Amino acid sequence: MPRRDAAKLAQRLGEHAEAVCRHYLSNGRRSGNYWQVGDVRNASGRSMFVRLRHSPKGPPGKWTDAATGEHGDLLDIIRESMGLIDFKDVADEARAFLAMPPPEPRPSRGKPAPVPTGSPEASRRLFAMSQPIPGTLVEAYLRGRGITILHGTASLRFHPRCYYRPEDHGPTETWPAMIGAVTDLAGRQTGAHRTYLDPLGLAPSGNGKAPIDTPRRAMGDLLGHAVRFGVAGSVMAAGEGIETTLSLRCALPDMAMAAALSAAHLGAILFPPTLRRLYVIRDNDPAGDGARDTLAERAREAGIEAIVLSPELEDFNDDLRHFGLEAIRAAIADQLMRKDRLRYLKRAA
Incomplete structure (x- = not known):
């Protein structure tokens, strides 16, 4: 213009x-x-x-x-x-x-090219426009899902009116959203994940997400990258969803973790050069089984020990909400290496 x-x-x-x-x-x-x-x-x-x-x-x-x-x-x-x-x-x-009519199209005269929709730069701009989560609907949403350990979650932000374009090409809407910064191993943001939230509290489905067809959407360069919590050293855990990963993190708050956002992306996540042991946070479904097997095989080929952490129900957020934090700690104690059980569960107790 x-x-x-x-x-x-x-x-x-x-x-x-x-x-x-x-x-x-x-x-x-x-x-x-x-x-x-x-x-x-x-x-x-x-x-x-x-x-x-x-x-x-x-x-x-x-x-x-x-x-x-x-x-x-x-x-x-x-x-x-x-x-x-x-x-x-x-x-x-x-x-x-x-209620104004659209303008007549005008020829471009050297105007800088706009940022492509869905590009890494667009994701960085969206994250920069958003605000830290303390005191926002994002914090309320996560706590409503039983996730109360929220330190070290600077990779998450809140946007009060995030653009949402329905897949049926209906009118564009705005919804509050949790924005997750997707980063590479160097910490550079390559994408963003949006979880659209119900501004009035719990949605009809009872999970706090906006009552729309696709309340989760991602943009940017995602393959191999993740929403990260903590800095990985020799040990880290990786899972699919943000909520699933944060649920396990409530039991292991000092362990670095990464949410790859989908089963396919979990199988392709890149490994930090310092990593020696990887805990694979499994979702209890066929896609989760496939991601588990793919990631574990890739890790072992890279000389990294791979250990699977399995929930009782569909995922660890289901376990957290139905059984409570102490039950998760007890359930994963036998799945952790002894040295990690002493290092991480002791601090969480």
Whole structure:
């Protein structure tokens, strides 16, 4: 979009500044001629001020965050509050809000290429737009699944309004989401995983996820990489899902772990050069059995000892919710090497 068109769109939004704020900054409130909120990502608080009317200081819609020094216009609010990556999406959202017709297409004149949808760079931008999980819906979601050991989970963040495009090409929606940073062995982010959450609490299915067809989605370069918790040394554990991996981590909080996000990706996960023993966190289904066998064989070919940790039910999150943490500790005690049982379970007791 040409800069002048963006300015016109921001000006049009400014004519409805309070309505924009009520919609995209719903955690804030009006105070005189300003809308006050915690930040541009719609956190609760009062450090950010959005001008609602013309004044000697400038036009409506301009905002400043006194805590961070950030500033911008209403297009920035739409972008940040919704977690949009491409400006085209921001402009489309603004026009939808204003009920404006789409613009006539214009030829590009040396404009930088947009970040491809689903690319590693798009995943990095999405993670950067998100916030740490303490005090957010992500923390509540994980605790609702029995996961209470949350230290060392900086690879997870919360986005309050993450874009969701239905697979049937229906209207684009926004949902709160847990964002997991997928990283390579060097710690560089290559992708992101989104778990869309029910903003009202438990979804009809009772698991806290948003009531949509595909509440889990991934983007970026995933093969061989993982969402990581802790830094792997000579020992680590690897599983499929984030919740499954974190459930076992509640019993072994000092063991480095990695969630590969699917059975196929678990079988292909790359090994840190320092790794000498790998615990394979098995899901109790045919896909889990295949991933177990593939990963164990690859590890042994690399000279790494592979030991399988098996749940009683479908996965370790089911075990955690149905049997409790002490039962998981007792169940895996016999599955761990003695030296690791003394090293890790002793600290967790």
